[in-house]
Amino acid sequence: MLIMEKDEKIIEMSRLMWEQAIPHFSVDSVVFGFHENQLKVLLVRMAKTQTWLLPGGYVFKNENVHDAAQRVLKERTGAEKIYLQDFGIFGNLNRSEGFFEQYDDDLWHKQRFISAGFYALVDYTAVNLATDTFSDSCEWKSITDLPDLGMDHQHIYDTALTILRQQLSYKPIGMNLLPEKFTISELQKLYETILDRQLNRGNFYRRIMRFDMLIKHEDQRKGGAHKAPNLYSFDPVKYHESLQGMDW
């Protein structure tokens, strides 16, 4: 699409948003996926400035905020009913200063926006990415090789990652991020990737088993040079019980 057409679309969208959406308020989502032993996050690139941002959007006047976050994510990924958790509010003055400066002052997007942060853990393979009016790219980026993010989106991302890391201590993480069956060392690799450090194998095994949420399968991972490791999957009932918090 030509830049000129994009501009016309942005101005048309601005007009619609002033009619239909709650002013001054947006939602932004930090969407994590796990692929080839790498934790990835979903980013969109603004066509005009080539700035990378978290996927975000606005809330319609007749729409619940959590429904809006789901809708925006569905527009970007095609995925429905994913695990989406609000985790904080980002409302500093001038957090988006300088963005959209080429447009008139009555452009919707030039308001001061207060943004609610959501995070999601999604099945990397179940996602079909799509761009929106502003963006020319929507991609998974490895968290070890993130581009610079615009506005305050680095701060929103950092906060989500901190919360995800803290939650590893008392909530199980993995369903949605791993295939249905996995080995303990694949699960440990996921934890090490999120925490960004090596874990002791024995300690990890004992702590994971304390959550009491894994089902051991008869079949084993084949093809390696070593003894075939056991395959596990999450017990959905116990997994969701564990989400309520670790016992003292």
Place this chain on the structure above:
Amino acid sequence: MLIMEKDEKIIEMSRLMWEQAIPHFSVDSVVFGFHENQLKVLLVRMAKTQTWLLPGGYVFKNENVHDAAQRVLKERTGAEKIYLQDFGIFGNLNRSEGFFEQYDDDLWHKQRFISAGFYALVDYTAVNLATDTFSDSCEWKSITDLPDLGMDHQHIYDTALTILRQQLSYKPIGMNLLPEKFTISELQKLYETILDRQLNRGNFYRRIMRFDMLIKHEDQRKGGAHKAPNLYSFDPVKYHESLQGMDW
């Protein structure tokens, strides 16, 4: 103050808010304090309807959202720079339906509001409570004997308590809620009150010691019939390190 004067003040406040505040957006805080072995929460009572609510307020156009939450809490409690943490967004349609129905439709307070939830842990003894334009009472209420809350404030409160309970698993809680020096059983009592169940004394001792954040004092608690228990206080540096999350 007479009801009539309160009404005039509400209409005057409405006029000012339309000029000075971000529309459609509010902050509400769940403020916990600990006193006489009870966990308490700060509530305000609306003068006209006698409905209890969490203390909340609005964000000025030239104000950061977190600064607004601090300001609102200072207005209610006199306390400054307290530990205040955003934890979620409450934005369902009609969450405040029926409130302020006796006023004209252009009253500021009749808008749809999306509210950011904050929680605070404060020193019960350091707080001086004050009412605002709408309220005729501002009180600590024990969490075991809460009155019905208006709007969706029961849901906001429940969410804050759930998060506080989860955080006990990986963050130290107690600074601000306990006196400077305390016994291990006083700390255990605080945890039991928040979790609303008995904890095994030996397990509690071992887990608390794993946080490695307590300083043991030479002096002991006097006056009891039994052997005087040791007094402890939090090591501020290690306490704040532990806030970053438990080690795997």
